Amino acid sequence: ELCRAFDGKNVVVTAGATREKIDDVRFISNYSSGKMGFALAASAAKLGAKVTLITGKTALQTPQGVQRIDVESAREMLVAAEAFFTACDMFIAAAAVADYRPASPHEGKIKKSENVFEIQLVKNPDILQLFGTQKSSKQVAIGFALEAQNPMENAKEKLAKKNLDLIVLNSASEPGAGFEVDTNVVTLIGKDGTLEKLPLMSKLEVAKVILKKSSFFFG
Ligand code: C5P
Numbered sequence: 001e002l003c004r005a006f007d008g009k010n011v012v013v014t015a016g017a018t019r020e021k022i023d024d025v026r027f028i029s030n031y032s033s034g035k036m037g038f039a040l041a042a043s044a045a046k047l048g049a050k051v052t053l054i055t056g057k058t059a060l061q062t063p064q065g066v067q068r069i070d071v072e073s074a075r076e077m078l079v080a081a082e083a084f085f086t087a088c089d090m091f092i093a094a095a096a097v098a099d100y101r102p103a104s105p106h107e108g109k110i111k112k113s114e115n116v117f118e119i120q121l122v123k124n125p126d127i128l129q130l131f132g133t134q135k136s137s138k139q140v141a142i143g144f145a146l147e148a149q150n151p152m153e154n155a156k157e158k159l160a161k162k163n164l165d166l167i168v169l170n171s172a173s174e175p176g177a178g179f180e181v182d183t184n185v186v187t188l189i190g191k192d193g194t195l196e197k198l199p200l201m202s203k204l205e206v207a208k209v210i211l212k213k214s215s216f217f218f219g
Pocket of ligand 1: 014074093094095096097098099124125126127128129142143144145146158
């Protein structure tokens with residue numbers, strides 16, 4: 001039964017957007033609200049898991065019984081997450097991590113001068129891929145994908161490349177899906193090739209279905 005499956009399990013959830021500093025007063029980020037990750041953390045805690053929620057800046061309240069760690073950048077998120085890589089039973093990466101960060105953030109505030117201003121960006125570490133490729137076979141890795149083109153194909157490719165048990169494909173276009181809203185439209189793709197397209201649901205309901213499906217991978 002679902003309740004039993006999560007009892008006492010260590011679950012780590014990443015959530016929200018990271019912020020990548022340009023200078024001391026500016027950053028690069030995205031529109032992720034953190035709602036999907038917070039819903040997953042809340043649901044897992046309700047099921048009896050020991051939940052650590054590693055989150056970027058968000059306006060959301062910490063769910064009941066969840067240990068929350070606030071971070072700013074992708075690299076800070078990685079440092080926080082790595083501390084749980086060996087001990088966690090399940091790692092759920094719901095964060096919208098910035099793919100790139102400014103190569104060398106300026107100290108203080110950049111002064112306005114030229115008409116064209118260039119910022120060099122460098123790639124951030126892929127937190128989920130690092131976990132997935134070093135996890136033991138008993139640990140479960142779950143990721144999300146938001147794809148503008150060839151969604152199914154790209155999501156399956158990510159599932160394989162990051163060594164995931166399950167990937168949650170977010171609809172990029174359907175009404176009621178994606179950033180900031182309280183609902184989502186997703187397709188669950190298991191490493192066993194199983195596909196489950198869910199109708200429009202609240203993020204809390206989506207979280208429950210994800211956890212139920214994920215619990216099968218505990219073995
Ligand atoms: O490759 P892509 O960014 O589309 O993969 C999305 C998934 O990987 C999400 O689960 C996201 O949380 C995770 N991710 C991560 N670290 C990154 C980029 C993505 O954990 N630097």
